[in-house]
Amino acid sequence: MTRSMADTTAVAGLASGVRGRVLLPGDAGFEEARRPWNRAVDQPVAAVVEAADADDVAAVVRHARREGLSVAVQPNGHGPSGDTDGTILLRTGRLDGVEIHAAERWARVGAGAAWGPVLAAAAPHGLTGPAGSSPLVSVVGYTLGGGQGWFSRRHGLAADGVRAFDVVTADGRPARVSADSCPDLFWALRGGGGDFAVVTAVEFDLLPVASLYGGRMLWAGHRAGEVFAAFRELTATAPPELSLWLTRAEFPQSPPMVALDAAYAGSAAEGAALLGRLDRIADLISDQRGAMSPADLGDITGDPTTPGPSLSRTELLTGLDAGVERVLTTEPLAPVLSVQLRHLGGAMADPATATGPHGPLTEPYLLYTVGLTPSPEAAAAVAAHQAELVRRLGAAVSGRKPFTFLAPGESVRSVFPEEALARLRGIKRDRDPRGVIRSNFPVLDGV
Ligand SMILES: Cc1cc2nc3c(=O)[nH]c(=O)nc-3n(C[C@H](O)[C@H](O)[C@H](O)COP(=O)(O)OP(=O)(O)OC[C@H]3O[C@@H](n4cnc5c(N)ncnc54)[C@H](O)[C@@H]3O)c2cc1C
CATH class of the missing domain: 3.40.462.20 (Vanillyl-alcohol Oxidase; Chain A, domain 3)
Structure with missing residues (x-):
């Protein structure tokens, strides 16, 4: 059996396990759905799933694990590397909830929320988020990679202000990740990229801005x-x-x-x-x-x-x-x-x-x-x-x-100090030994 035939067989049962839209090669809309925002990058994938909710995310991860596939998460594709061959491309755009807890100065946003709606919801309270230049970039994708923005000189990278993540782990279970509950994974997710778990929501500090x-x-x-x-x-x-x-x-x-x-x-x-x-x-x-x-x-x-x-x-x-x-x-x-x-x-x-x-x-x-x-x-x-x-x-x-x-062809080796990269690799091997989750820029070589 060729690679693409094997992939076709492996994704065949996906639709029965999720509520969101599933697109397979040959389906109307598949070609458009697999394209990232940066059109220069080709994304060969075995299937696209537009998750309806966090349960769908867990179902997709479990399916991939069972079938020996990987999941590449991509809200919209502002940072694609093209390293998606044979993966299930998991679109999180529908998980776009935004909650502002103004009195306690924190926000909870879904994996598909972009910065624009978060800034708009926080502003009437004299608060803002650690956003960068584009209102379209997803909060979660940006934050998983660190996230350098307008207030980073004052408050640090976006990842430094995270309080907790809700995730689906590589074995398909929902988990809450904070400094207390899961210190190693929490550390890795605060800038190590999307290689360690699929995030379904993030909670982070809002920043006071009386005037701007x-x-x-x-x-x-x-x-x-x-x-x-x-x-x-x-x-x-x-x-x-x-x-x-x-x-x-x-x-x-x-x-x-x-x-x-x-x-x-x-x-x-x-x-x-x-x-x-x-x-x-x-x-x-x-x-x-x-x-x-x-x-x-x-x-x-x-x-x-x-x-x-x-x-x-x-x-x-x-x-x-x-x-x-x-x-x-x-x-x-x-x-x-x-x-x-x-x-x-x-x-x-x-x-x-x-x-x-x-x-x-x-x-x-x-x-x-x-x-x-x-x-x-x-x-x-x-x-x-x-x-x-x-x-x-x-x-x-x-x-x-x-x-x-990072741009296509570049690697995390130019990002992290050696010791941090070794720690990230250890966490990846412990948490996802089968390589179920595929970051745009994986921490392990040759993945
Ligand atoms: C116009 C533009 C402006 C930008 N401005 C800035 C800026 O000011 N500062 C800055 O730091 N960066 C900036 N970036 C870079 C941007 O932050 C990264 O490309 C980031 O990865 C984009 O996240 P995304 O979710 O929008 O993109 P996507 O390409 O959809 O996702 C990027 C990666 O994030 C990971 N990921 C996303 N969601 C999840 C999830 N739920 N669970 C697990 N992993 C996940 C995946 O590995 C995925 O491949 C900009 C990019 C563009 C195109």
Whole structure:
């Protein structure tokens, strides 16, 4: 029997055990249902199940275990690696419940909930969540990989604020995972990725934001050097309540641009004073700075809202010297679309806060580069230019990468310190010896 025939037999009984939709190869809608949000990544799978609830999740895990298959969980596919051959692709989008416990400042959200609805539900209470740039990314997928966002300098990665997970373990049983009930699994889930259990819900701290100031400032591209200099100066002294991200972009059919995105958890007057230095830079195209609702955090960067093919490459930087400035402000970007620098530090670098598998992120900056890849040739050109940009950055590149920013072909070996990776591998072997659960970036080699 060939591999695909064996897979077909193994998934045949799936539909009888779950309430949600099951799609098998050849079914109408299967091809669309198996595609991730990042269209550049092909996802060969044996079946797609859109779970109706946590019982469906458990049924799928038990089925996979019985039939010798693996389950790849994917709310929407913002972070696909393509490592899904022969798996049951488990879509969790219908588990999208959001509960805000305002008085005690915590939230409970389902495995399919995206950041947008969580921020919207928390904002009227003067609270927010540890979200990143995109309101569409799932809270659980983002948090399992650490999750670096607007308030990470003040409060640490999203994973550092988790109180508990509800999971289905690799043997198909529901379990509650907290620091007390299951310390090893709790540690692994707070940044080690989706390799250890299927999460059905997460509970995490909400962050108080009495007032928020921020927005995007956009200049003509030839001001990149001055904006970079201001970014370097401001980030050298920024309080942990201020997050600044710089983006240089060359979109097709648009003039080159440079943007500075800001979020300051404090008053508009303080925020305006902190960013006053930027008023001196000429050729401003637009300035959206102002008092804002935390519900609108996901609008600051204008992240893409429709699926498309792209290739990113992310690096952590040890500093911003003149060489880095030259490469990032003057080198042509195309076929790369944009490069973004995020200021890290603060609680992310503090061992007291950063207690998950990543450990402290001591690099002060993150560099994210992305290009559109509608064809294999375009992908090769983007990858080559990203590699060249990184090569020119030289010793400023630390070689470490945050889990949530890994791209297809990259590995957790560049994410975790050696000791943490060994511990994660031990937990995987103990908890899932048959490899029933398949993360987009597995901790064991050759899985
Ligand atoms: C436009 C855009 C903006 C982004 N901005 C940021 C940012 O600001 N900060 C940041 O840190 N990252 C950011 N990311 C990266 C993003 O956080 C990761 O790609 C993350 O993995 C996405 O999670 P997802 O659930 O939306 O994606 P998916 O691709 O659906 O899931 C990613 C992986 O998470 C695991 N997973 C998801 N749900 C479960 C579950 N219920 N149980 C077990 N495992 C599960 C699986 O291993 C899965 O392969 C961004 C990505 C994009 C595309």
